Amino acid sequence: MKLLKLGAILFAAPLMWSLQAGKLQAQSETELKEMQKKATSYYDILYPNDTLKDWFTNNVGLEKGAGPWQNLYKPVPLQMYWFPVRHYVxxxxxxxxxxxxxxxxxxxxxCHEEVTPGFVHDWRDSTHANPKKNPRFAEKTQQIEKLIGRELKEVTCSDCHGKDHKELHMPTPATCGECHPQQTTEFMSEAERGRPNHIEGLAANVIPPWYPEMFRRGYPAAQFGCDLCHATDRCNICHTRHKFAASEGRRPEACMSCHMGFDHPDAETYGESKMGYIYHLEGEHWDWEKPLAEIVPGKDYRTPTCQFCHMDQGNGKFAHNPVTKGVWRMGTVPPKGIDYKSSLKDYPHGINLPPLNYSLDIYSPENKRRSEQWVSVCSKCHSPRFARLYRENLNDFMFEMWRLQDRAQAILDDIVANDAFEVPIRQRDIFPLGDILADALGPxxxxxxxxxxxxxxxxxVPVIGPILxxxxxxxTGRNNPSEIEITYADMWFGDKAHAYKGVAHGQQDIAWWYGAAKVYQKINILESQAIALKRGKKVDEFMAAKGRKNVAGIVGSIVGIVAVLMFGAALWKKRRETQNS
Structure with a gap:
C-alpha cells in the first residue's frame, strides 16, 4: 500500500518534458535525429520512473491490469490489442x-494473403508498399532513408512487427517514431497540457475508481466502450491499419468514431452544422493528399475540418497535437469567476490528484492567448470581429451553464446534508473503491x-458533481447512485456537453434542444425529485415516531387481507350469477 501511495504521488507530479508544439518543424538532419531519439524513447519519456513504468508500460500480458489498481482486476483478452505495450501476448x-x-x-x-487478405490489400494500396510513388513521397522517403541508414524500396510487415513470428510485437508510436519522428514528438507534446489528451488514454481509463470497481462487481466486458475509446496512445487510431494514409487522417471521419455521442458530441455538432453540410456536399472533391500547412481556405477547403482547426498551432504551422488551444477542457472543470452558492465554491476540496486539483481560469494570460489563437483560426473564413464575438459568446454561454450547474449542485447538497435519499447513505453500497481509497491515497x-x-x-460517501x-x-452499486444522482450526472456531463459542443461548432438545434433546454428541464426535475425525497423522509420520520411505523405496517397488512377477501368474494358471487343465468 505504501508503494501504491508513492506511485500516486509520483503520478500527480508533472509527466512532462520540454517540447514546444510551435517549434516542431524539422529543419535539419540533426534535428530529426534528436526527434527520433525522443520518439523511440516514447514511453520512457512519458512515464519516466519505475513506478509509472510498472503501471503502464511493463508488459504483464493478461495476468494483471494497469495503473494503481492493477492488482484488483485482470484485463479482458481484447486489451492485448487496445493496449499492446502493457497487455499483448x-x-x-x-x-x-x-x-x-x-x-x-x-x-x-x-502468408497473410491466405490468413488476413484484407491486411494485404490495405498495405498494397498504402505508401508503405510504394514509398516513392510520387515526387512528394520520394523526397520524404529519401529523408527517412538518411535517418535510418538504409534504402526503403518498401516498408513490409517485419519493419513494424519484427522479423521473427515467435517474437512478434504490435507496433507502437515508438516504432513509428523511428521513421516518423516529427509526427511522433508532436503527438507526445500533448502531455504538456495535461489530461484530457490522447497519449494518456490508458491512464485516464484505468485510474478512475469506477473502472476497477466494475471488474470487482463482475462486469469487465461491459466496459468495452471505455477500453476501445481510450486506446488513443497509438498512431493507428487516426491512420487506420494497414493503409496508414495521411489523407485519411486529414478527414473529419478520422476523429468521429470516438468524438461523438453522449459526452463529446463533436461528430454530431460539426456534422450537422453549416460547416459540416458544406463538407458533406463538396468534400469528395477536395485534395486530401495536400498537407494542412499548404491548404488555402476557400480554395482547397471551402469549410474547415476538425484537423484544420484543432491542429493549427499558429503562424502557419500545423502539428499532430490538437489540444494546445484547449481552454474549457471538455467543460467538466469548474471555472473561476462565478459566485458559487453550492459546494462547488470549495472545488477541488483539497484534492491534489490531477486532473482534479485545479479550477479553470478562463481569463488567465495563457488562456487569453489560446482564445486569440482560436480567433485567428476562425478569421481565416470569418471576419476577426465576428470570430472574437463568437468566442466571447461561447465563454458567456459556458458561464451560464456553470451557474445552472451550481444551482443543481445546491439541490443535491441539500439532499446529501439531510440524507434524504430513498435509501439512507449508511444502507447504500460504497462509492467505487470507497473501502480502500483513503488508505491507498492518504490525506x-x-x-x-x-x-x-x-x-x-x-x-x-455520496459524491456528486465534477469530476468524481x-x-x-x-x-453498479445497490442504491448508489440513486435516481436523483443519475439525473444530476446526466445533466452536468451529458446535457451540458451537448450545449457546449453545439455552441462551439455552430449547431443550434443541439445547442438548444439537446443541450441548454435539457439542462433547464433537468433543473426542474431535480427540484421535483428533491421535494418528493424530503417529503418521503418526513413521512418515514413521522411513521417511525412512537412505533407508528409498525402499527402502520399491521394496519396495512389487515387492509390488504380484507381487500383480497373482498375481491375474492366478488369473483365468487359473479361466477355464481353466471352459472345461474
Missing part, C-alpha cells in the same frame, strides 16, 4: 507452428476533508 500453438513450417519468415505477404492526495469522509464512513461524481452515470 505473443501468439503460440500448433496453428502458428504450421504456418511457420509452410512459409519462410520472409514470406509475410504471401496528502485526497485532501483532509475527502480523506476523513472516506476513512470515517467506510466508503459510504461521474460515477453517477455507470456505477
Amino acid at each position: 505473443k501468439p503460440d500453438g500448433t496453428y502458428y507452428d504450421q504456418l511457420l513450417e509452410k512459409y519462410k519468415p520472409s514470406d509475410c505477404v504471401k 496528502g492526495l485526497l485532501g483532509d476533508a475527502v480523506y476523513n469522509a472516506f476513512k470515517t464512513k467506510a466508503g459510504k 461524481g461521474l460515477h453517477g452515470l455507470f456505477a
